[in-house]
């Protein structure tokens with residue numbers, strides 16, 4: 001079972017910052033998950049559209065220019081990174097799950113992926129793009145069919161497999177509270193991977209492994225690996 005660092009090693013370091021991503025790599029996470037919004041056509045890595053919870057800024061990210069956002073403290077002196085900076089840091093060292101938050105992220109992502117492939121030799125196969133916004137994922141798959149898609153859901157709807165198929169997704173990403181043996185078996189039968197968020201405690205990690213899920217999003221990648229004897 002793979003460990004995906006949720007917003008980086010966000011349990012110990014400021015979430016969605018270069019520091020949290022560096023630590024996720026140091027802690028040998030198999031993958032990093034991060035959240036992106038688009039401002040002035042550039043993807044920035046932050047979970048909320050508002051600044052208050054994770055930074056010393058106030059208000060909506062859209063009230064600010066990119067330059068202004070770059071001067072905001074996202075914790076321990078860390079800036080809000082651009083996705084480009086994160087791609088430069090990761091350099092295919094682990095796989096990456098980009099979660100699209102803003103509805104205006106499609107074109108910026110397409111531009112960035114082209115640039116990353118050309119300038120960094122970024123391997124598209126190391127990327128899985130997810131979103132709660134399924135029409136956005138469908139549009140992405142149409143625009144760039146080689147992008148791998150994860151169908152993200154906060155629940156487990158009856159038609160989960162239908163929307164995964166419609167999106168040509170290779171994985172379903174579900175909240176831990178909705179996962180059971182039957183669902184995992186059904187997903188496997190359909191050739192879908194199952195990634196579960198957010199799982200940090202020893203008992204829940206063992207349970208997910210027993211159920212046969214492919215990976216869990218964890219805020220404490222090193223500790224989760226330790227709990228699993230990895």
Ligand code: G3P
Nearest residue numbers: 033035099130173197217
């Ligand atoms: O992608 C898994 C998880 O990150 C989805 O929820 O709110 O933490 O972005 P959230």
Ligand code: MG
Nearest residue numbers: 033034035099
């Ligand atoms: Mg997320």
